[in-house]
Amino acid sequence: MAEPLANRAALRDRMAGASVDVLVVGGGITGAGVALDAASRGFSVALVEQGDFASGTSSRSSKMIHGGFRYLQTGDVALVRESLRERYALQRNAAHLVTVMPFMIPLFLKGGVINPKLSRALGGALWSYQLAGAWRLGKRHRRLDHQAVSAHMSGLDMERIGAGYLFHDLRTDDARLTLAVLASAVGQGAAVLNYARCTGVSAFDRDGRTAHIAVGGENIEIRARVIVNATGVWAQNFLDIAGIASDRQLAPAKGTHLVVPRALTGNDIAVSLPTSDRRTISVVNEGPFAYIGSTESTDPDDINQPSITQSDVDYILSGVNRHLKRPIAPSDVTGGWAGFRPLISGGKSARSSDLSRKHSISVEAEGVVTVTGGKLTTYREMAEGTVNAICGILNRRVACRTRDLKLHGFGPGASHLSDGQRLDKRYGTKAAAITQIVTMSPPLGHSVTPLGDTLLAEVVWGLQAEMAASLADALLRRTRIALYDGRAVLANAEQIGLIVGRGVGWSPSQIALETEQLKSTLRHELGVLAHDLPTVVPCQS
Structure with missing residues (x-):
């Protein structure tokens, strides 16, 4: 059986001059999720992406499928429950792409002792996390003594660390998850195409809108009853192209990660460490590597060309080196990535850590729906809500099918509890x-x-x-x-x-x-x- 994404030319030919129920603009995880949800409900679907699939935010995340433990600190219990519910869905439907990620939070000494109030508060928060739905992972948190903390990250300077806590989330390769969702969408009848840029959208008439798409030096037209704007940080750009006014407020937040040989950090699990500016950075084990991040800033930058700057390197290395026995030098860095997250702004805070990870679905104009915000973990629920809105527009009520729909590559024996062979956990x-x-x-x-x-x-x-x-x-x-x-x-x-x-x-x-x-x-x-x-x-x- 041919691979769903193997024949690009055939998918392009299907799109040229096509009339579809739903045209998705944007080939990141959000757009891929919408295409899969809509196709699985029986809608005719096309998806176009101006660059490569997942070339924006969806390949530049921290690669965690997490329930949002830190959102408990802001009292956003609803977002935590939503995230844990969606984490469980991936645990069931993409067990070949997700793996349990143990996460350690060291407890630091002050005056030679651990602050008992802080320790109790952290322990209580982890119990709240369990009760909110984290228990579905089949793992529970526990307290670690000084020796156990050191064993999990041998590169840590342990003089200021007394103990720690260990809890569990999931991890994935964000780009490969996106590809699996796209392949699943094609398997459900959708047509998807990368390097296909939407250059214009017609006014709405009784049959919908016509999108003009530039592909390989040619222009094709796709007629769609509904167009979904799933372009992430480029959402306003698309609306400008379509000639649609909007008052939405997005605050693209830049995040950068650096990669080093894991021998320098010595961690066999993910570890959260505080920075001098009262944020945290994570040190995450990834085979022979460890990646460290992320920076978070809303400083002006070109969202089309994210790049690693000297200030990114300085911030991350200074943040992690204050906790290590042997500082990491810039020459030790093997790689890294920078990207922008489409956070929703309320117009009050300049700190990206204060901006909402919730998503927004809105009907911008007749036949145009925009979905923005959110996070990797909750992509499926974002897609479900978007397609529910499409059902309302088209007056066609069809139940969602993706809650238990296995993704491309899933097979017998796949388990989130097993690391498995490296190829199996990437390709199923x-x-x-x-x-x-x-x-x-x-x-x-x-x-x-x-x-x-x-x-x-x-x-x-x-x-x-x-x-x-x-x-x-x-x-x-x-x-x-x-x-x-x-x-x-x-x-x-x-x-x-x-x-x-x-x-x-x-x-x-x-x-x-x-x-x-x-x-x-x-x-x-x-x-x-x-x-x-x-x-x-x-x-x-």
């Missing part, structure tokens, strides 16, 4: 296809970089079966090695391009073009990290 039932590529071409069984565990075969699979349109797409969003070990990928781009290009049958000129595009993309993505690249042992060909 499709892991065998990666193994088959290696069997047919053993050199593709080598790792892309010396430190990473991503195989060259995974890059080939992304290009052949997952609608990656370029080498950069495959390394950044089908695999994630260009995030975690981006400096090594950039330093060895020519050989990576040569091996992968031969694996997919590119000509020498296309290999050279793809390699140059990869280098250009990575230089921008890495920002200041693209300077003084390491000397890398070439991957074997």
Whole structure:
């Protein structure tokens, strides 16, 4: 059976001149969720994305499927319950893509002792978290002694730490989750297309609106009864293109993460550490790497081209180094990512941590619905609410089916409680296809970089079966090695391009073009990290 995203040309041909019930503009996790929900209810659906799928916020998150424990501090119990409910849905429907993530909160000493009020408050909050729905994970929190805290993160300076608490959430690869939702939508009858930019929208008439889409130097038209604006931080841009006035207030919040070899931090779980400005940063284990973040700011920046700045590096390293035995140097950083979250602003606070993680669904004009805000964990509920609004507009009541709909790649034996084999937890039932590529071409069984565990075969699979349109797409969003070990990928781009290009049958000129595009993309993505690249042992060909 052909992979749902393997034939981009066929999906494009389905869209040209099509008339559909629902056109989704935006190919991140929110738009993907809307496409799946609508298609599964029997609506005809098309989705277009101006760049690559998940190339915006949906590949640049902290990669946590969490119930929002910290939202208890602000008294937002409703958001916590919603998040925990949706976490449970992913636990059931995407067990091949999510894994339990133990999370440790150290208790710091003051005057040589742990503040008893703080300890009781944290313990009480964790019990509240359990009762709000965290118990469905099959794990419960517990207190850790000094020795156990040190064992979970050997790089911590333990002189100021007395004990800690351990609780559990889920983790996922955000971009791969988005791809699985898109593939599931295609399986339900939707047509999806990346690098398809909406350039204009007609006025509404009795049959809906016509969207003008630029694809590969051509223009196609899609007629839709309802258009869903799921463009995230670009929501207002789309409304401007459509000529629709709106008073919505979005405050794009920039978040940056840095990646280092996990040997430097020594953590086998995720750890939350306080910063000097009364925020927290997380140190999250990811195979041979650990990623640290996030910054949170609403400083003006180009939302179209997020990049890692020197101030991002300084903030994160100063925040984590105050807790480590051996400080991390900028030269230790292997990669990272920066992105913007579409937070909803009430116009009062300048701190992004104070802005709402709730979502908003609104009918902007006849035949146009905008969904914004929210978070990775609650994408399905956002989609359900959006499609409920569509049902009202089209006077067609159909019950939601995604609450128990298994995502693409789900198979027997999948469990959120098991780490499983690395390929199984990224591809589910499709892991065998990666193994088959290696069997047919053993050199593709080598790792892309010396430190990473991503195989060259995974890059080939992304290009052949997952609608990656370029080498950069495959390394950044089908695999994630260009995030975690981006400096090594950039330093060895020519050989990576040569091996992968031969694996997919590119000509020498296309290999050279793809390699140059990869280098250009990575230089921008890495920002200041693209300077003084390491000397890398070439991957074997």
